[in-house]
Each structure stands twice: as structure tokens, then as C-alpha cells.
Amino acid sequence: MTTVNLTMAIVLGGLYSAGFYLLMQRSLMRILLGIVIIGHGANLMLQLAGGPPGRPAMVGEAAPENMADPFPQAMALTAIVITFALTTFLLALAYRSWVLLGHDEVQDDVEDRRIRRMERRLAESEDDTESEATQ
Amino acid sequence: MLVLVLAHLLVAVALPFVAVRAMRLAFALAALPPAAALAWTLVHIGPVLRGREVVETLAWAPRIDLEIALRLDPLALAMTLLVSGVGALVLLYSRYYFGRDSPDGKRSAPLLLAFAGVMLGLVLADDLITLYVFWELTTICSFLLVGQAGISRESRRSALQALLVTTLGGLVMLLGFIVLGESAGTYRVSELVANPPRGAGVGVAAVLILVGAFTKSAQLPFHNWLPAAMVAPTPISAYLHAASMVKAGVFLVARLTPVFVGVTHWWVLTAVFGVTTMIVGGWRALHEYDLKKLLAYGTVSQLGFLMVLLGTGTRTAAVAGDSMLLAHGLFKAALFLVVGIVDHQAGTRDIRELSGLWKRLPWVAATATVAVVSMAGLPPAVGFLGKEAAFEAFLHGGLGSTVIEAGLLLGSVFTVAYSARLLWGAFADKPRQTTTEAIAAGAGLVLPAAVPAVAGIVLGVAYPITDDLSSAYADTYGTGADPYHLALWHGLNLPLLFSAIALAGGVALHAARERVTNLRARLPKPFTAQRAYERIMALLERTAVGVTGRIQVGSLPTYLGIILITVLVVPGSVLLTRASLPDAVPVWHRLLQIPLAVVILIAIAGVVRARRRLTAVVLVGVIGYGIGGLFIVDGGPDLALAQFLVETLTMVAFVFVLRRLPARFVQSEPAPGLRVPKVVIAVAGGVFMAVAALLFSSARQAPPTASRYYIAHAEEGAGATNVVNAIIVDFRALDTVGEIAVLAVAATGVASLVLATRYQRRRRRGPGRSGSAAKPTDRTTADDHDSRREEARE
Structure with missing residues (x-):
């Protein structure tokens, strides 16, 4: 039984398509946006693959069998923060490239x-x- | 035996330190391990010939059945005598050949010794993989010894050619070994000989292994690397390219012929290539003016001869092959050393410049004559014994044998002719030429050459000993009713007649040398193997450049496109062919997912089409918030919180940078031809990921044990009711520490990139006006503080 439903599959497909497309552009800013979007897609997929929706994983507020799986959530949380670190670093790179070269295009x-x-x-x-x- | 091989290698490692201070001492030391190996072998002759073979094995990697197996049997015995005996002599000779401070000598001493060690390992190997390892090590030693300092273009080219040709053959041979070993279930040569495997694989293995043997032993059409390798100093040529390494190929054939005795194309191929090589090599030797080249082509020719004898798989041919193996090693080493002396003392080895040298170097000339007796196959030398046996071996047989016999006879005529040419060219008085000046050669140079030359005669006169040695190997093929025995006199018979014809024909050919040279000049120049090699190399280079040029274009989008296509083609094709979609896919789990999905998809479409940076960034923010919403729907409030926070921070950071950048994307639009493939690849990648998500998530059975454990123990173990928080700060706290480290590294990177800009600006504008330039930096540093706060939140 798949835990990803059709709507979510379409969202995932859209996120990855857009991410891949932006990744193949030459403007560093668009590449960066592509990475952010792919990051969103990956985090969403991680969470979705962890099981069907459920009650928040709070002990005492829901029965364990009704809870959403907490483990993938913890993983996704870590991933979100690390994506953020990557984004800021790339952003600084784009900025630096613009300062040095006057543009933020990735040259051959x-x-x-x-x-x-x-x-x-x-x-x-x-x-x-x-x-x-x-x- | 292993100790002997190791002794060679260990001394070789220590030798450079000695060679720097005292080179002659280094060569004397280097001669010790081969001398020890020779002595050890001599002691074992008796027992081995009586059937008590020496076997040593060492488990190397037992789990994959890899072992080092060494075995001293009659064939290995003959080769060991040659490898160690000639090795010791050549090292002693080198002592006087290289000048006291010659850098070539310093380099060659350890390399020659290391070569002697690996060659010893090669001939003793009883395991195919062990044999292969030593085989390739000899190739590497040869490369280094031919290449020397690599200063001259010619030596580099020759070394490379030797390396490429023999390694190519070696790799093909390894393939053959594996096919053979797998179809037989064992890699031990002695077990293969005892139980020759059958089947289609064995026939394939035979061809593959022959490629290795042919390249190593310089058979047509791979022969060209050998004459080219003559750029090496003469002692090296004498040892590697005459007496030992090039023998590895024929040795391998001799080793494995008992295994392939039932495979017809094994002996057909060895016979065809061997006879052709013998004739062509002999013919080429007749026209060389460089004594070393002459000997090199002579070696090619003799290796062809040996290939025929050792590949046939009859007892008489094996007797002939084994004795010729010894004979050739002895006389060829002697002759190479003689040529080295001539070159050393007279300053040239060109036939056209040498005249009357026998008066200046009488002992050298005598040595050469003794060796040539064996090479030309004249009594009482061991070469005569071998040649008689060879003629005998193909005397009784069908058409094939007759053709081979005729080929061998023609080859022998050429052999006698180039033997005469060598003696005449090096030492004879020539009309209208003054006697060449030469410094008398010392005993240190002449003796190492004389010993193998005389040994060739001794082995011929004491033919019962030679017969015992050769028969011990040849008896692998069964003794039969009336086994052939080597002897100087078999009575008046056909082989004796053939020997006489070879002698007479060779002498006549030498007498008519000018006409022969003219004849060759008139013959159309054939397409030489050297040309073919060069063309192949040029083609290879051009192909490499073409492939590199097409793949390594330097464009990031192209690289990413290629990577994505690979992902699509390789796992994607498996996904298409092997996987089946899950039966029931729900359209949604919670109704709220649908409006959120619509918002996200609209935002995605907007981002891709956006021309203004700010629009794109805002839309990405919308996507991020949308996903946060999905997290809430899914039952992950902590996740959603983190998502909202990070999304906000990302937006802030973007806006700081966007302030500096132009409002629109400056990118020049891609050519219309490129836009469509990009869209196709991207959409295909997205579809692939969506399908993969559907498939992979259906592999989930139930909440994993880890999650159940975390839920059950969150309260008592971590003191938290929020299980996600408990996991992050307690159960998997180390992960979080790693995450914080990543944030710290990224913050450092961001700070240094931004501070570099500020520093530059301040320098450009002078210290007084840095106020406005500092502004964006301050803010981005604030952004760093934000990320630290993020850590604190965790």
C-alpha cells in the first residue's frame, strides 16, 4: 500500500521538474532557486514516505497507532535546516560572483x-x- | 623459493643507497641473489629430475582462493638456470660496462635485480594468478629499464611501445586465465596439467592466452616493440630482451601446451605464427647494419622457432624446444654481451664502420665465434642438438608437418646467414676499410660473455645431461615406444642433411649478401607492423580527444543534463521494465492537500516563467509555505514550524542579496534549440521522481521498530512528550551536533565571502568612507546571527 497519494505525487513531480529545469540554467540565482525547490521536494518526499497522515506525535495526546511516524519528521527537520545552510552559502557565492564579475552567470x-x-x-x-x- | 624471490626484491630496494656511493660494489652485491638462486637450483637438479619437485604455497587471500604457489619442476628448472645464471653474469658484466658515475648504471642496478627476482617468480609460479602478477611486474621493469631517464624521445617512445603492446597482451591473457581457471575449477597449473579441462571455454581461453604469449615473445604482428627496445643499454637488452623476459611468452606456451594438447587451434596458431615470425625475423636480420638490431631480429626469429617447438605438444618437439630454450638463452646472452663490448671499446656497432676488429679484440672474437656455432646450429654446440631434434620432430607427419619442416629449414638458412653476417660484420677485415681502433677489453667484460658461450658447447658435448634435462619436461607428453634422445650423432639421416642444407644455404646467402640487399630494395615495401602500431596509437589519441571534447565541454548545464539523462536511462529503464505500479493509489488522504497542491503547482509554474528576481524569490517562498502547510496536514507541527521559520529566513537572506543585483535575470535566454531538450529532461526527471516516490513508499509495511521504540520511550527516556523533539535533542543528538557543525561551516563561508567584499571596497575607497559599503555586510552578518539563533532553537 503506497503512502504517497496521487495529488502528492503530482506535487512532487512538479517540484522536481521545476527544480531540474532551473538547475540547468546559467544564472546562478536561478540555479539556487532550483536547489531550494529540489530541497523542498526532497523534504516533502521524506515526510510522505514516512507514512500516511496522522495525529502529531505527542505522547498522551494520541494513541501511538494514530500518530504520524516521528522518525522521518526528525530526519526532514534536519534536512530543512541543512538546506537552509546550503542556500545561504550559495547566495553568498552568487553575491560574490556579482561583485567580482558584474553578473551571476555560470560561464563555461x-x-x-x-x-x-x-x-x-x-x-x-x-x-x-x-x-x-x-x- | 619464496625466500629467494624476496631476497632479490629486498636487496633491490636497498641497492640505490649503495649505488650512490659505490656503483661497482652495488653491481657485485646485486649479482649475489641470482648467484644464490643459481646455486640453489643446481643443488636441486638431481632430485627434481628424479621426480621430487619442490612446491611452496602461501595463502594470500584464502577467502577468495588466492594463493601464491611456486613449484620447481623440470621446465622451471631449465628457465631458472637461465634466468639466474645469465642474471648473475649480466650484473657482473654491468659492473664494468657502466661508467663509475653513470646515472644509467645507478638506475639499472636495482631495476635489473628486481627484474631478476620477478622473472624468477614468473618461471616458478604454479598458480595462474601468481604467474600473471609476476608477468606484469616484468613488463613494468622492462618499461623502466628501456625508458631509463626518459630524456631522449626515442627511448620514451620505445619504452611506451613495449609497455603498451605487452600490457595489452597481458590483459587479454588474464582474461584467458580466468576463463581457463573458471572452466577447470582450479588456477593451479600442475592440477590443470594433470586434468586438462574440456569445453568451449577452454578453446576461447587458448586464443586469449596465446595473444599474451605472442605479444610478450614478440611474435608477428606484435614483434616491433622488441627491436625498438634496443635503445636500452646493452646489458639490459642482453638480459631482458634476449635471454629472459621475452622467453616468458614461449615459457608460458611450454607450460600450458600439456593443458591445451587437445585443442587443435592451439598448436595450429603457434605453428603458423611461429614459422612466419621465424622466417620474417630472419629475413629482416639479414639487412640490419646495427649489430644490436641484427641480434634483435635474430631473437624475434628464434622466438618464433621456439614457439613452434613448444606449442606442438609432441615429445620430440618438446625435447627440441626445451634444449633450444637453453641454447638460445646462452648464445644470445653471450652475443649481446659481445656486441656490448664492441660498442664499448670501438665506439660504434655499425657494420659499415667496423673492420678488422678481430685483431684488436681477439678474445671477444673467439667468444663470439663459439656462441655463433651454437646459434647457427653447428656441432658440437647445444644449438645443434636442438635443431636436429626439431627437424626430427616434424619429419614424420602429414602435410602440416611437412610445411612446418620446410618453414623451419628456410628459417635455419636465414639463421646461418645472419650468424655469418654478425661475425663478419663485427670482426672481419673488410676491403677498402682501415682497421677500426678499439681499446683492449678487460677480463671483467669478456668473461661474463665467454661463460655462457662455452656453456653452450659444454651442454652440447655433454649431451646426456642436456637430454636428461629436456626429457624430464618432455615426458609430460608420454614417452612412447622409442623416445627420442638428444645426441651429437644419430647416423646419416634426414635431419643431418637438413642441417647441412641450412649451413650451405646460409653461407651461400651470406656470400651473395649484396645481391640479397638489392633484391630487398626492389621488393615492394610491405605495410609494416610498426606503421600499424603508429596508426592505431594516432587513432586512439584522436578518439580520446574527440570523446573528451564532446563530453568535457565545460558547460555546467550540459553536465547536469548528462547526469540527469544517466539517471533517467539507467534506473529509469529498470523502473519501466521491472516495476509494477501499486494497484490502489488514493487521490488524496486529507481534502486540504488538494488546495495546497494547487497553490504549490501555480507557484511552480510562476517561478519557472518569472523574469524578475524578486517575483521568483517570492514564489519560491510561496512554495515553501505551501509545503509547510502540507506538513501540518500530515501531522508534523514541528516540521511545519521549522519549515516556516527557515522559509522566512531564506526570504530575508535573498532580499538582502537581491538589493544588490539587477531586478531582472541577466541571463541571455537559451537558444530555442536548447530550451526544449531542457524542458523535456527536467519533466522526465520530475515524472521519474514522482513514480519512484509512489513505488518506494509502497515498500513500507508498518511503522518501523525504531519509531515505535522512540514513541514508547520518549517520556521516560528523554522526559519529553513531543517525540520529534525527543529524537532530535536526545535519541539522535549526535545527528543534531553534526547539523550544527554544518551550519557553523556555512556561516563561516558566508562571512568570509561577504567580508572579502567589504575589505576590498574599503581598500578601494580608502579608510574614511567605508560606512556605506559596510552596510550590506552588516546585514548579512546579522543573517549569520539568525542561523546561530536557528541552532539555539534546536
Whole structure:
């Protein structure tokens, strides 16, 4: 018996879709928003997977069998706080990037491109010397 | 035996410290372990030939049936004599060959000794995996010894070629070993020989293992690494690339032929490749001017010869193979050392520059002559015994044997011819050339060369001993009614005639050398194996660059897209094919979930489309509050509280930063071609997660034991009625400590990033005007305080 109902599944799908889409953008701010949204999705999923809705887990106010599972809640709570830490750090990074570069866009890795070009050149020169050597 | 192998390696480790101070002493020390191994082997000749083999095993990883198994049997005995005997001699020779301060010598002494150790392990190995480990270690030693300092481009290239070709073969061979070992149920060579496995796997294993043997023993078309490896100093060539390492391939064939005696393509492949290699190698040797290259091609040719003999799997061929193995090791080591002396004393080893050297180096010339007698297969050398046996082995048989016999005869003609070319080229008086100047060679150089040369003759004259050695191995194939025995005189018969033809043909070929050279010049140049190797390497490099260029584009969205696609393809395909959706999925659990879901979905649509930063941030806030609402509905008030708090704090932090940034996203819109794939990948990822959530949550049976325990013990154990709080601050307090640590690290990171900005601004504007610049920093620091407060709340 699944503990996630159809409505919640749709919400989860929507959260993750939007998160993934924003993650694939170039603006650091949008990437950050994507991470926040994926974080929301993950926390929600953690909580939903812990069982169907129930009474708050307060001893004495509800029978144990009617309680919502407290363990995933504790996990999700930790996750929420850590997502917050991550968010503020990335936010500071975006801010720093803006201060230094005047924009918060994630550029292509120049180093990767340079290595690629260099490898190309090396391969060509290897070819040349090899054909010389065999002649 | 293990102690002997270890002794080599331990002394090798200590040797660099000696070599720095006294190099000659280092080489003398290095010769000790091989000499000890030689002495130990000599002592064991008698017992081993009488059938008392020495076996040692050491459990290495017993749980996965890995063990080091060493075994001294007749074949290992012959190889050990060679490896240790030649090893000791080469090390003694190196003592005088390398200059006192030669850096090559300092490097080579420990490496040569280490090589002798692993080679000893290789020939003694009775376990396929042990054998493989030693096999690859010899490859690495060879790479280091050929490459030396790696200063010259040629040595780097040659070392790399030797490494790549032999490692490729080694890996294929490992595959073959595993197929063989798994189909037989044992990796012990002696057990495999006793009970040869059958089945389709064995046939495959045979081919895979032969690839390894062919690459290591420089068979066509993998032979080119061997002549290229001649850039190494001569003692190294003498030891690795003539006497021992290249023998590993033929040794492996000799080891495993009894196992594969029922597999037809085993001996067909060894025969075809061996005969071809023997002829082509001999032909190439006839045209070399560099004495070392000449010997290298001669080695290639002889290795082909050995491959044929040892792969055939008949007793006579095995007798021939085993004695030729010894003969070749002895004469080739001697000749390489002789060439080294010539090079050392005359300053060149080019045939065209050498003339009349026999007058300057008479003892060296005599040594060379003695060795060449064995190489050309003339009586009374051991090479003659081996060659006679080889001709005998293929005398009686069908068409295949006749073809092989003819091939061997042609190869022997070439062998005699290049033997003559070597002697003539190195020492003879040549017309219109002055006598080459050379410094007389000391006994320290000549003796190590003379010993194996003379040993070749001794083993020939004392042929009963050689016969005992070879027969002990060959008897694996059954003795039969009238077993062949090595002897100098079998009477007038066909093998003797063949030997005479080989001698006459070879001498004639040498006499007509100029015409032969002209003939070769007129032949169309074939597509050489070296070319093929270079083309393959160039292709490999281009492919690598192409793949790297396509995958490593440096764009973050592309990387994330690739990762997401991988997630979708790999677990996603399993999800699609293997999983079945749960039967009953309720649409909702609580009616309130529906309006909250609608709000969240609308906000999601808004965030994705938002152009203004603030709008997007506010909408994300809406999503966060919506989820907090869902938490309340679900029965998690603590969770909801944390969610509301954190969401508020996040919004505040965002707003502080947004104040500084432009109102709209500055991002240039992605090209329309890219937008659609991104949407598709993102939506597919979302659907995947939703389906996964449905499936995974249906695996839940009941509240887990841990939760029941927490509920039952919250009040008495933690003194709290709120179970979630009890878990966080008591039951799983360590998790919370970790979480606080994460917050502290993040706060430090944020503070340093922001403070760096403030510091820079202050420097730019001067100390007096820092007031306004400090503002955002203060606020973000306040934000840090917020996160600390968050911790305090916990």
C-alpha cells in the first residue's frame, strides 16, 4: 500500500521538474532557486514516505497507532535546516560572483576548453612527427 | 623459493643507497641473489629430475582462493638456470660496462635485480594468478629499464611501445586465465596439467592466452616493440630482451601446451605464427647494419622457432624446444654481451664502420665465434642438438608437418646467414676499410660473455645431461615406444642433411649478401607492423580527444543534463521494465492537500516563467509555505514550524542579496534549440521522481521498530512528550551536533565571502568612507546571527 497519494505525487513531480529545469540554467540565482525547490521536494518526499497522515506525535495526546511516524519528521527537520545552510552559502557565492564579475552567470569552464584545444594541437603535432619518423 | 624471490626484491630496494656511493660494489652485491638462486637450483637438479619437485604455497587471500604457489619442476628448472645464471653474469658484466658515475648504471642496478627476482617468480609460479602478477611486474621493469631517464624521445617512445603492446597482451591473457581457471575449477597449473579441462571455454581461453604469449615473445604482428627496445643499454637488452623476459611468452606456451594438447587451434596458431615470425625475423636480420638490431631480429626469429617447438605438444618437439630454450638463452646472452663490448671499446656497432676488429679484440672474437656455432646450429654446440631434434620432430607427419619442416629449414638458412653476417660484420677485415681502433677489453667484460658461450658447447658435448634435462619436461607428453634422445650423432639421416642444407644455404646467402640487399630494395615495401602500431596509437589519441571534447565541454548545464539523462536511462529503464505500479493509489488522504497542491503547482509554474528576481524569490517562498502547510496536514507541527521559520529566513537572506543585483535575470535566454531538450529532461526527471516516490513508499509495511521504540520511550527516556523533539535533542543528538557543525561551516563561508567584499571596497575607497559599503555586510552578518539563533532553537 503506497503512502504517497496521487495529488502528492503530482506535487512532487512538479517540484522536481521545476527544480531540474532551473538547475540547468546559467544564472546562478536561478540555479539556487532550483536547489531550494529540489530541497523542498526532497523534504516533502521524506515526510510522505514516512507514512500516511496522522495525529502529531505527542505522547498522551494520541494513541501511538494514530500518530504520524516521528522518525522521518526528525530526519526532514534536519534536512530543512541543512538546506537552509546550503542556500545561504550559495547566495553568498552568487553575491560574490556579482561583485567580482558584474553578473551571476555560470560561464563555461575556460580551463576545459583550453585543455581541449591543447589536446587537439598536441594530437596534430604527434601525427606530423610520426609520419616524418616513418618516412 | 619464496625466500629467494624476496631476497632479490629486498636487496633491490636497498641497492640505490649503495649505488650512490659505490656503483661497482652495488653491481657485485646485486649479482649475489641470482648467484644464490643459481646455486640453489643446481643443488636441486638431481632430485627434481628424479621426480621430487619442490612446491611452496602461501595463502594470500584464502577467502577468495588466492594463493601464491611456486613449484620447481623440470621446465622451471631449465628457465631458472637461465634466468639466474645469465642474471648473475649480466650484473657482473654491468659492473664494468657502466661508467663509475653513470646515472644509467645507478638506475639499472636495482631495476635489473628486481627484474631478476620477478622473472624468477614468473618461471616458478604454479598458480595462474601468481604467474600473471609476476608477468606484469616484468613488463613494468622492462618499461623502466628501456625508458631509463626518459630524456631522449626515442627511448620514451620505445619504452611506451613495449609497455603498451605487452600490457595489452597481458590483459587479454588474464582474461584467458580466468576463463581457463573458471572452466577447470582450479588456477593451479600442475592440477590443470594433470586434468586438462574440456569445453568451449577452454578453446576461447587458448586464443586469449596465446595473444599474451605472442605479444610478450614478440611474435608477428606484435614483434616491433622488441627491436625498438634496443635503445636500452646493452646489458639490459642482453638480459631482458634476449635471454629472459621475452622467453616468458614461449615459457608460458611450454607450460600450458600439456593443458591445451587437445585443442587443435592451439598448436595450429603457434605453428603458423611461429614459422612466419621465424622466417620474417630472419629475413629482416639479414639487412640490419646495427649489430644490436641484427641480434634483435635474430631473437624475434628464434622466438618464433621456439614457439613452434613448444606449442606442438609432441615429445620430440618438446625435447627440441626445451634444449633450444637453453641454447638460445646462452648464445644470445653471450652475443649481446659481445656486441656490448664492441660498442664499448670501438665506439660504434655499425657494420659499415667496423673492420678488422678481430685483431684488436681477439678474445671477444673467439667468444663470439663459439656462441655463433651454437646459434647457427653447428656441432658440437647445444644449438645443434636442438635443431636436429626439431627437424626430427616434424619429419614424420602429414602435410602440416611437412610445411612446418620446410618453414623451419628456410628459417635455419636465414639463421646461418645472419650468424655469418654478425661475425663478419663485427670482426672481419673488410676491403677498402682501415682497421677500426678499439681499446683492449678487460677480463671483467669478456668473461661474463665467454661463460655462457662455452656453456653452450659444454651442454652440447655433454649431451646426456642436456637430454636428461629436456626429457624430464618432455615426458609430460608420454614417452612412447622409442623416445627420442638428444645426441651429437644419430647416423646419416634426414635431419643431418637438413642441417647441412641450412649451413650451405646460409653461407651461400651470406656470400651473395649484396645481391640479397638489392633484391630487398626492389621488393615492394610491405605495410609494416610498426606503421600499424603508429596508426592505431594516432587513432586512439584522436578518439580520446574527440570523446573528451564532446563530453568535457565545460558547460555546467550540459553536465547536469548528462547526469540527469544517466539517471533517467539507467534506473529509469529498470523502473519501466521491472516495476509494477501499486494497484490502489488514493487521490488524496486529507481534502486540504488538494488546495495546497494547487497553490504549490501555480507557484511552480510562476517561478519557472518569472523574469524578475524578486517575483521568483517570492514564489519560491510561496512554495515553501505551501509545503509547510502540507506538513501540518500530515501531522508534523514541528516540521511545519521549522519549515516556516527557515522559509522566512531564506526570504530575508535573498532580499538582502537581491538589493544588490539587477531586478531582472541577466541571463541571455537559451537558444530555442536548447530550451526544449531542457524542458523535456527536467519533466522526465520530475515524472521519474514522482513514480519512484509512489513505488518506494509502497515498500513500507508498518511503522518501523525504531519509531515505535522512540514513541514508547520518549517520556521516560528523554522526559519529553513531543517525540520529534525527543529524537532530535536526545535519541539522535549526535545527528543534531553534526547539523550544527554544518551550519557553523556555512556561516563561516558566508562571512568570509561577504567580508572579502567589504575589505576590498574599503581598500578601494580608502579608510574614511567605508560606512556605506559596510552596510550590506552588516546585514548579512546579522543573517549569520539568525542561523546561530536557528541552532539555539534546536
